[in-house]
Amino acid sequence: MSAALLEVRGLAVDFAVRGARGRQVTHAVRDVSLTVAEGSVFGLVGESGSGKSTLARAALGLIRPTSGGSVLDGIDVGAARGGTLRALRRSAAMVFQNPVAALNPRRTAAASIAEPLQLHGLPRPEIERRVAGLLDQVGLGSGHGGRLPHELSGGQCQRVGIARALATRPRLLVLDEPTSALDVSVQAQILNLLLELKREHGLTYLLISHDLDVVRHMSDTVGVMYRGRLVEHGPAREVLGEPAHPYTRTLLDAIPGQGRERLLAAGPPEPAADAPAAVGAGCAFLPRCPVARTDPREACATAAPVLRPAAGRDVACHMAAEPSPITKRSSA
CATH class of the missing domain: 3.40.50.300 (P-loop containing nucleotide triphosphate hydrolases)
Incomplete structure (x- = not known):
């Protein structure tokens, strides 16, 4: 290395x-x-x-x-x-x-x-x-x-x-x-x-x-940033091929022909000074997260996630280590 x-x-x-x-x-x-x-x-x-x-x-x-x-x-x-x-x-x-x-x-x-x-x-x-x-x-x-x-x-x-x-x-x-x-x-x-x-x-x-x-x-390596934080980081092939963070998946879905309407429906990021993460409470991506919208966790609203090893890379998501639709990109 x-x-x-x-x-x-x-x-x-x-x-x-x-x-x-x-x-x-x-x-x-x-x-x-x-x-x-x-x-x-x-x-x-x-x-x-x-x-x-x-x-x-x-x-x-x-x-x-x-x-x-x-x-x-x-x-x-x-x-x-x-x-x-x-x-x-x-x-x-x-x-x-x-x-x-x-x-x-x-x-x-x-x-x-x-x-x-x-x-x-x-x-x-x-x-x-x-x-x-x-x-x-x-x-x-x-x-x-x-x-x-x-x-x-x-x-x-x-x-x-x-x-x-x-x-x-x-x-x-x-x-x-x-x-x-x-x-x-x-x-x-x-x-x-x-x-x-x-x-x-x-x-x-x-x-x-x-x-x-x-x-x-x-x-060779990719880091994904959302509102000032690094939310996913690892080998490019893994991060862009099988995203482990819902925000990374949202970015990939925004590529023309791969579900751009999902990103538009989620809306733009909120101003940093107004969002919960600005004062250290909850996940900054929570208002736009498609996973938390259907399967929320208490931690998503109360604790800012930190980078930790999951799925072969580092991910800042409370649900990254759990089986979910975000850990494997569909062919749709």
Whole structure:
């Protein structure tokens, strides 16, 4: 088994927000622990607002966690300072959801790729050599280096974003919805490019997505988040093939042709500040849970479930270890 490149330990992130009821606290991430093995792809899935991107940013030290922390490449992210912090910044990079918005509209493709190298003080000849090589690696010729973002297609902009992320030779890439803003015809090209780069450079990916087909295609391990909590975690084939948590099953049922009407009938997630789990009482998924609706347990309403081993993975569900319709996906 590969060593851990990224370890997240009891990480929590709270945001203070002002609303109609005055100042409230939104629990964006709640006590999440996970491990990303070196050389693997860890897929983090969940609906919009489930805390996926916030977790990734806090794990990399881009935002300060309320509690808990992370270790990246053997470095305590929260304690990193000076040269250690600079080394940490070289160890990880992000590829963002909107490839056009992620690039400076006034910088050419080559200038955008060169920027992180300039920040780390590399000499100009070395920067020019690396930029040319990176453009080639992501499938763009040298002629694209002089173009501005509006002169490139969405797929080409994402290739520039990937090249920029690779500029400092990181070991970990956080892919935050890397294909969701692209045309369907381009998505497969970008995913195949990412897999090719992973093999070539021995990269590790933390893939954030709500597209389960993308996650299934790319990932070795999957973590499922709901309202800031990790509710299921394990090998991708098991989690996505035989979900043990009703929320994971709901996500799978939302794939076109596999019962999307069930998710729509269940309704959207409630605001975090208003739900029982915001004060630590009951399961956050209870109002939408199809299993508890027909076979409720007292614990579902009174105690927040914690991750525990069940069905070959870790699941935060009071009924995960019991025989139920959620432990095996039907062919319907």
